[in-house]
Amino acid sequence: MLKTLLMTGAAGGVGTALRPMLRELAETVVLSDMADISDVQPHEQFKRCDLSDARGVDDLLEGVDGVIHLGGISVERPFDLIVQGNVVGMYNLYEAARRHSRPRVIFASSNHVVGFYRRDERLDNQVVPRPDSLYGVSKVFGEAIASLYFDKFGIETLSVRIGSCFAKPANPRMLATWLSSRDMLSLCARAFAAPRIGHTVVYGASDNEEQWWDNGNAAFLGWRPKDSSEQWRAEILASLGPEDPANPATLYQGGGFVCGEHPANL
Template sequence: MLKRILITGAAGQLGSTLRETLKPHAESLRLSDITGISDLGPNEEFVQCDIADGEAVKALVEGCDAIVHLGGISVEKSFDLIEAANLRGVYNLYEAARLHGMPRIIFASSNHTIGYYPQDARLRHTDPFRPDSLYGVSKIFGEAVASLYHDKFGQESALVRIGSCTPKPENWRMLSTWLSPRDFTSLIVAAFTAPRLGCTVVWGQSANSMGWWDNSHAAFLGWVPQDNAQDYADEIRRSVPRPGPDEAVAKYQGGVFTDEPIHQS
């Protein structure tokens, strides 16, 4: 069991979910976000932190032996906002980890790094980036920082290109992109406990029958997802209108992000 897992972005929907599912796997959780958290449970502590503040991040990481990095901007915004949270913030996190013993990092990357691939493409982790947004570009930067810190210093990371991590699939696209919270939790545990992690890209998807991404390169981690979005297909068919073939949500892997304008500062 790990002593202390740091979860950045812990006030968000995904962070709130992982607070519950990761509790059995650590003696304590250090939760951090730019906004406050008031409902702390046993063995939880909260440290308010803007990840764009390098000195604050150094103090935040001290004493942690594993990090789940969810913090930052998670939707398309202006470059100034994305630069501060997702570029400077991820650099600050990796530099802080280097200074404090290099705990393993789960970096929440995104399917939006490859969002302009068509939905009939089947991708490997080595396929070139095709970002669909400034947000997607920022996640490519984060993967590059992780790669640099691995090659230069030996910092180990799992770069999880999350599809859609929700309690259950909510639309037709999620029948391919869904990552169940249970499967994400088991992936995190596998990455933190595997004899070797390296700097490994992992597609953040459950065992979806209609999935788009090949995770065979990461089989050495021992992670075997258990859930399948297909179990919810009948519910989706009954309750969610099917988009037309020319709509972005049915055309590109990044869905509606490909329709987003570039946000001006």
């Protein structure tokens, strides 16, 4: 059990879904986001902070013994926005962690690190990144800084290449990539409990029937996802129909991210 867990990006979709379960991991939970959180519970504290503010982030890490880092830009956006949230923000977080007690970090990386691999390729955590967006590139940077700060300063990180962490899958692609918040929580629990994780990359997908990713190299975590997207397959295929196999969004793992507009126009 952690004494004080920091969760950044706590006002977002994944953070909101994880929040009610975090009592299982920590006595006190420090929630942070640049957006407001109003319904703070007795075991929680809220600290508003923009991740690009180095001093503010340094203050967040005070007295923290574990971090779930969800904060940042979570889709394709113009480069400047991504740099502030996901590049400067990651640097600030790891610098603050280094200056304080070097807590273990769960980093919300993304499947978009490898989005330009085809869906019929099964990937392990050693494949060379093939990002599908500037957003994906920023997550490659995030994994790289996590690796550096372990090798140089001993800060351990689990980089979770999250598939699709929503209440339920919304399209055929998500039948493979869906990750329930319950399975995300159990992955965080394993990462905090393991004796040593160094810097490990793991793919975040539930126990779905269709699987694109091989987590064999992270088996030492003992993580067993329990949920499955299968219960929604019939409903999704009935409402959306089969996918067009010639569409790049169907061919590649990153889905629509591989063929989006140039980010400067977003």
